[in-house]
Amino acid sequence: METKKTNGLLYLLCLMCLGFSGCMETSVTCRTFQNRTLYQIEKNPSKHIGKLYAFQGEVLQAQESNSEIVFQMLTKDYRGSYDYGPSLTVLFNRPNTPIVRKSWVKVLGYIGPAIEGRNAFGASVSSLTVKAIAVTVDGHIYYSTKDEATVEQWRSGELFAPKSSVQSKQTVAQKTKKTDATYAVVGSNIVPGIKRSLDVRLSKKVSEAKLGSIALKLKKQDSRSYKRIFICYYLPDMEVGAGAWATTHFNPNLKVQILGLTSEQEKTLKQVTDDPSRKIIGNWLDETPYAGSRIAIFRQNGKLFLENMFKDGSSGKKEVIEKSSGRKRTFRAKEKNNFGEFYLIDKQGNLQLWDNEGYISTAKKFD
Known part of the structure; x- marks a missing residue:
């Protein structure tokens, strides 16, 4: 040539x-x-x-x-x-x-x-x-995460679909949205013969059994042999590389771990009844791996508190001080710490955690 x-x-x-x-x-x-x-x-x-x-x-x-x-x-x-x-x-x-x-x-x-x-x-x-x-x-x-929106249209069949079938497709998607979970590999790293690492985006939370099934499918897709296979799973709003919601590692045998809140734990935390003596400012769900919790900020007996209720049933409460500037509401622990941690309610009503180094995470608001 x-x-x-x-x-x-x-x-x-x-x-x-x-x-x-x-x-x-x-x-x-x-x-x-x-x-x-x-x-x-x-x-x-x-x-x-x-x-x-x-x-x-x-x-x-x-x-x-x-x-x-x-x-x-x-x-x-x-x-x-x-x-x-x-x-x-x-x-x-x-x-x-x-x-x-x-x-x-x-x-x-x-x-x-x-x-x-x-x-x-x-x-x-x-x-x-x-x-x-x-x-x-x-x-x-x-695919690359920057093209995720286009790829998701392709995955669903909406991209390139005949115009007459788009509405029908959307109707079917609405009916199955609550039950169907999808996944996509968004990152990979391979050391030939040694290890294979995958980052996987989930459309929603799934059970340990489903994670195990996905892991086996992902393992079979590559016929090459590896001593170890590490797979990390992220929920839709989670940043890849900043802590996974779950893992399925072949080390060498398969071990499934959900590091964040399961669907059942989330449901349990959301259903906790607020103490009627509290004047609730807001409730949020923190999906931080290993430390997932329900966060509540409330007034009680003339004082302001922030409480974390964890998935194992334990809880921790601390008195906080509100410092507002314009439309921003921030809360800091009354007892000072060396990290400068504070909480900020953003425009969407979610609760952001910051410290001296900058932004850490966001807990989603729920009613």
Whole structure:
């Protein structure tokens, strides 16, 4: 090949002779366009550069660097089909994603310029490029948190859905929202042969049994062997890397731990009846791992208090002093401490914890 060459055609010829194998079904909706759309794009790619599309197919080859993984895929309208479409060169800014030859993938990304070259027979060939923002590998999705909103639309089937079905889809989503929980891998780090670490975003709290089931699915998606696998789970509003809600670690055997409040513990804390002698300023739920609690600020007998009620039934109460500035209400312990901790009620009514170093966490208001 000459400048910016690709070996896609050679792999295509080989795979046409050898065929394909595998029939695992994807566990996410993630709509894709058919091959005829890709053929139309190939006719005039300049019109489509920068536009968002999704395609599916089988990986021909993959190369990984420190900053991204680049792979070629042979597009197909559905898994198991022998009708091959054009090949795509995919650039994905998420190294350590388990993409290997023959992986079945769906790719969501923006069309880029074609890569020009020559095949083994000297004929001029080109391959469209896609700058991916999300890739599913055998049903498990990988993406960057900055694209989470778009990816969630893709996962739900709303993205690229026919207009006539959007309303129906939304109705179904509303009916299932209270019972269905979804998850997505939002971060990964791999030391080949040693360990694999994953960060997973949950749509809602789940049981220990469900966490164990998810962990086993995530483990199976990568056929490579590791001595240890560490998986951390985060709820929708939690910052990745700042303390997980739960973990499922294979060290080497599976151990499931919920570090924050379970759904049952949350329900119990919220149902606690307030002492009628208290004049309640607010109640909040603190989801801090290991220290989750119900926080109440109230007046009683002419004094102001802040109370933490923990999931094990214990509690702690301290007298506080309110210092308000404009619309901001802040509360500090009457007994001074070296850390300068104080609480701030924000515009949404949630309770933020700060200290001398800055912001720490937010407890959500509830009635």
